[in-house]
Amino acid sequence: MSGTAATVKKYLDLNGIEYSGEQAEKLAAYTDALLEANKSFNLTSVKTVEEAALLHIADCAAAVRYLRAGTLADVGSGAGLPAFVIAIMRPDIFVTAIDATGKKCDFIDGTARVLGLDNIFALCGRAEELGRKAEMRGRFDTCTARAVAELRILCELCLPLVKKGGLFAAMKGPKGDAEISGAGRALELLGGRVTSADTFELKGGAGLLRSVICIEKSGSTPPRYPRRFAVIKKNPL
Numbered sequence: 001m002s003g004t005a006a007t008v009k010k011y012l013d014l015n016g017i018e019y020s021g022e023q024a025e026k027l028a029a030y031t032d033a034l035l036e037a038n039k040s041f042n043l044t045s046v047k048t049v050e051e052a053a054l055l056h057i058a059d060c061a062a063a064v065r066y067l068r069a070g071t072l073a074d075v076g077s078g079a080g081l082p083a084f085v086i087a088i089m090r091p092d093i094f095v096t097a098i099d100a101t102g103k104k105c106d107f108i109d110g111t112a113r114v115l116g117l118d119n120i121f122a123l124c125g126r127a128e129e130l131g132r133k134a135e136m137r138g139r140f141d142t143c144t145a146r147a148v149a150e151l152r153i154l155c156e157l158c159l160p161l162v163k164k165g166g167l168f169a170a171m172k173g174p175k176g177d178a179e180i181s182g183a184g185r186a187l188e189l190l191g192g193r194v195t196s197a198d199t200f201e202l203k204g205g206a207g208l209l210r211s212v213i214c215i216e217k218s219g220s221t222p223p224r225y226p227r228r229f230a231v232i233k234k235n236p237l
Contacts, residue, residue: 004028007049011058014203019061019089026088026115027057033111034079041103043079054204059171060085060146062202063212066169070141073098073161075127076148080108080120082171086144087112087120095120096140098127128226131160138163138221146171151179151213152186152236159190160221168192168215174199176211186237191219 005028012019012027019027031052038044046052060082069092074083077097087095097108097120105122112120123130130136143158143166151170158168172179176197187193192215202208226232 002028002032004031004049004053007053008057011053011204012061015058015062017058017061017064023088026117027061027085029115030080030084030088030111031057033107033114037079037107037111043104043107044081054202054208056081057085058204059202059208059210061089062200062210063144063169063171064089066167066196066198066212066214067093067144068142068167069093071139072096072142072144073127073140073158075143075145075154075158075161077108077122078104080104080111080122082144082146083108083120084111084115084117087117088115091119093119093142097122098125098130100124100126126229127157127161128229128232131157131226136161141166143168144171150182150236151176152183153232155183155186155190155192155215156226156232156237159192159215159217160226162217164191164217164220166217168217170213170215172211172213174209174211176213180213183237187215189222189237190225191217191221193218 008028072093072095074097077083077099083095083097105124108122143162145154195216196214199211
C-alpha cells in the first residue's frame with residue numbers, strides 16, 4: 001500500500017465512508033496525479049497529500065451517497081472534483097466533467113486513461129452555453145457542482161442540464177441554509193424543488209462543516225434559461 005493510499009483510507013475511515021481496496025488505490029493514484037500536475041499549472045490550492053485526502057477526497061466521497069445511478073454532469077469540474085471521486089466510488093454513474101479550461105479537461109481525460117476509468121470524460125465548455133444546446137438540455141439524471149458559485153446562480157447553470165425528475169446536488173460549505181432562502185425565486189422559475197439539505201462535520205480537521213443540498217427537477221425550465229453568464233452574474237434570479 002502506498003503512503004498516499006494509507007492517508008486516503010485514514011480520512012475515509014474517520015468519516016465513516018465505505019470503500020474497497022481497489023477504490024482506495026485509485027483515489028490515491030488520482031491524488032498523486034493531481035498534486036504532480038499542480039506543480040506545472042494551477043489546479044488546486046491544496047499542496048500536500050494530507051490536505052488533499054481530507055479536503056478533496058473525503059469531502060467529495062461524503063456526498064456520493066446522495067447521488068443516483070445513471071448519467072451525471074459535474075459543472076465547473078476543475079481538476080475533476082467531485083467527478084473523479086464519483087466515478088471511482090460509483091461505477092454505476094457515468095460522469096461528464098464540464099469545465100471551460102482546456103488544460104483542466106486534458107488533465108481529466110489523461111488521468112482517466114491512466115487510472116483505467118471508462119465512466120468519466122471531460123467536456124470542454126461553459127455550462128450556460130451547453131444548457132442551451134438541444135443535445136445537452138435535460139440530458140442528465142444528476143448534476144453536481146462544488147465550490148463554483150452561490151446557489152441561485154448554480155440553479156440557472158445546472159437545472160437546465162437535468163432531466164425532469166432528476167437531481168441537482170450542490171456541495172456547499174456551512175452556509176447552505178442561507179443560500180437556500182436566497183434561491184427561492186430561482187428555484188420557482190427554473191423548475192426546482194429542495195428535497196433535502198444536510199449539514200455535517202468533515203472529520204479530520206477543525207470545525208469543517210459541509211452541506212449537500214439536493215434539488216429535484218420537479219418542473220420544466222423555460223427556454224429563456226440559462227442566460228449569458230454575464231447577465232446571470234449581474235442579475236441573479
